[in-house]
Amino acid sequence: DIQMTQSPSSVAASVGDRVTITCRASQDIGNWLAWYQQKPGKAPQVLIFATSTLQTGVPSRFSGSGSGTDFTLTITGLQPEDFATYYCQQANNFPRGLTFGGGTKVEIK
Amino acid sequence: QLHLQESGPGLMKASETLSLTCTVSGGSIRGSTYYWAWIRQSPEKGLEWIGSILHSGISYYSSSLESRVTMSVDTSKDQFSLTLKSVSAADTSIYFCGALTYYYGMDVWGQGITVTVSS
Numbered sequence: 529d530i531q532m533t534q535s536p537s538s539v540a541a542s543v544g545d546r547v548t549i550t551c552r553a554s555q556d557i558g559n560w561l562a563w564y565q566q567k568p569g570k571a572p573q574v575l576i577f578a579t580s581t582l583q584t585g586v587p588s589r590f591s592g593s594g595s596g597t598d599f600t601l602t603i604t605g606l607q608p609e610d611f612a613t614y615y616c617q618q619a620n621n622f623p624r625g626l627t628f629g630g631g632t633k634v635e636i637k
Numbered sequence: 638q639l640h641l642q643e644s645g646p647g648l649m650k651a652s653e654t655l656s657l658t659c660t661v662s663g664g665s666i667r668g669s670t671y672y673w674a675w676i677r678q679s680p681e682k683g684l685e686w687i688g689s690i691l692h693s694g695i696s697y698y699s700s701s702l703e704s705r706v707t708m709s710v711d712t713s714k715d716q717f718s719l720t721l722k723s724v725s726a727a728d729t730s731i732y733f734c735g736a737l738t739y740y741y742g743m744d745v746w747g748q749g750i751t752v753t754v755s756s
Contacts, residue, residue, distance in 0.1 A: 529699075529700065529701075560739075560740075562742035562743075564742075564743075570748075571733055571735075571746035571747065571748060571749050572684070572733075572743075572746060573746070574741065574742045574743060574744050577740060577741050577742045577744075578740060583741075583744065615683075615684055617684075617742060617743075619739055619742070622739045623672050623689050623697045623737075623739070624697050625686075625699075625700070626686040626689075626737075627686065628683060628684035628685070628686070629683075630683050631683060631684075
């Protein structure tokens, strides 16, 4: 299976900050990746799919980019509701072998 | 709007067989283009895809779990199910069901059900 490595595993930031999370695949996965946001006690929710397309209702301060093995989620102007854990997910061999990154917890500084 | 709800036991003993059901409302499994999926989450393993099944019954399983996993679908009840044999403490997780497509990812999730396996 393709391994997805996220970094950092946690980041402390302040409201208004710019936060960048990276996701690296163990092999080329093309140009599709999804990002999910999870808050405590809740299921993850898709933020971005197809690397850079925002899910309906997701604020434009979220953006995604990348291709091949390296992908990025950027939050520009962090808001209080953005403190959560973020996961990447690849589907290179869909519908088989879906894998997630280990998560990045965005905490309040 | 599609809504998914997991049901099943919360506590099990090692070596037993886990059976979970996901009930779909606000839409129908029959004829849907979704892959109906199970994903679990634990502190040790993070988010782990278990498998997916189509309304036709065609299923796909994680290579690490496929020897113990079976999924099924009941379109008359708008339910799909997960069976996991010979559970151990390592299977203790929150189990989520969801609706998955290649392009949109898993865009509908159930609330999750916590399953604890005691030895």
